[in-house]
Amino acid sequence: MDASILGSILFATIVAGTPLIIVALGQLIAEKSGVLNLGAEGMMAMGAIAGFAVTLHSGNPWLGVLAGMLAGAAMSLIFGVVVLTLMGNQVASGLALSILGVGLSAFIGKPYESEILPTVGALRIPLLADIPVIGEALFNQQALVYFSWALFAGIVWFLYRSRPGLVLRAVGESPTSAHSIGYPVIRIRYLATIFGGAMAGIGGAYLSVFYTPLWVEGMVSGRGWIAIALVVFATWRPFRVLVGAYLFGGVMVAQLFVQGSGLDINIPSQFLSALPYLATIIVLVIISRDQNTVRLNAPVSLGQPYRPEA
């Protein structure tokens, strides 16, 4: 396998991993506050169609990303009202949000199915992009790729170096104690949930505006669920989310590996397409094998409704 093929595989891996990073880091923040939102798939779908439609009408992909972000945030707000204010079951509500988002996006997106967006050019970083093999892959990418790295750095700083991040973690570990020392648990959970939704929306918009760039019903094809699995796999640590997302990105572009290997093997495309889902199951098995790994790392109040009495 020569260097140029290696470079292009790395490039494709990063492209495929980026939406997973953005969505999973958003979910990480929500889950750190104790909210389990299984609706990522639906929020991504809404982000994808909102981003696509606005980009098509305005001609500006960044307005599209903004619209995707707002659509994801709006979806998560619906979820927030049901589980935080009305204390609904988080598992069922997240599932409902997924069904609603996938259905609503298909409904809104019908007229857009034959449209194609112009390709958005990459943002080339001078000098760094000239590094052999990895330069093009790392530094001649879409702006949202750099955004995903900034998001990662920002979240690491926020969670482990800032006071609000400490409060957020406290709310997820013990809402009762956080409440008793005066923190507004529900409001913090709302903010974390909406942040998660906004990031899922951006992840969706990335798919429809930059990655494909077109709209097809069901185009998110499980990436929202994979992102949720990724947070578990990462045992709620941002760095492992980053690594895991690129691992999955690599699995998603497996056909490039097959082509790059130069071997003349004829694998049905469906088998390669199934790999990310099988990989998700395998990593879940690896991480859940020891009961304590998940139990000790998950935010203690994850998925539990909380209502401040008094």
Added chain:
Amino acid sequence: MIRLERRPEASQVMSYASPLIAIVLMLIGGLLLFAFLGKNPLEGFKVFFINPISDWYGVSELFLKATPLMLIAVGLAVGFRANVWNIGAEGQLIVGGIAASAVALYFHEAEGAHVLILMVIAGGIGGMLWAAIPAFLKIRFNTNEILVSLMLVYVAQLLVSWLVHGPMMDPDGFNFPQSRMFEDSALLPLLSDENRLNLAFVFALGALLAGYIFMFRSFAGFQMQVAGYAKDAARYAGFSAKRMIWIGLLSGGAMAGFAGMSEVAGPMGQLTEHVSSNYGFAAIIVAFVARLNPVGIFFASLLMALLYLGGEQAQQYMNLPSSISNVFQGMLLMFLLGSDVLINYRVCWKEARV
């Protein structure tokens, strides 16, 4: 200011009223949606909810559509009662459909009742096998069954896509991704000559009855109910959690597999990539709206089937995408989960405290 006040005990009345409230809210949401789309809301309501069942043929189509939903929902409800979350019925349906189709194609020139009987068995086993994966992984490796069963939906969709493009493709089908049409011996007998309703509907009613007996008249059903309400109490009583996971997932898988069989051997008459129209997910909504009760599942399946037929009508007569059905379904479940707050809380007006 509106405040929620905890009820001294959960309201029985509200646990039955809340699905009705959710249905009313969904209808209001639907009227608003039609108005927002620039359609006459009353016209939309008529096309969506009245027209599909305005004649006997329409009613028979409603029962036909409700059949897979009843089958799957009652199977899922068994697991949901014990907090075993099988979200992958869609995939189990597909694999059941594949297994039943394999039998039909193998015996494609055979006569006799054994073909159908073997198809039913194969469908059930196919669905169970697919559900056994998350069950085994949960028991052996403590893996989350929601994510595993859901991932297997995508794998099943790819599997059926490969099969109808490859090994199971109709040799005389001009390369269309679909299997041979099944012979009469591999099709479920129709209940009358007037419509498409078939034996699977009777089977589904039987499944509801069996589900009712299991849930409310059997010890295993009782154990699963206890585990659903209080996990620790169930463990203290010595009920086997593993057994409940197996029963919960396999019952959902088997019923979804039967539903897949009833689709390929019923209205479809062949295997295609579109074995299911999201029945596996719609059945989850059915199970919730029905409060995991077989009697409720009967009515909730009819409602959900009406949403499907309404969507088809809206596509035909109002030029709206048929995915409007999914919007209604999603709204219904969301409203239900929201109105469930009324079971444990009551709304009261209270002066804001100074």
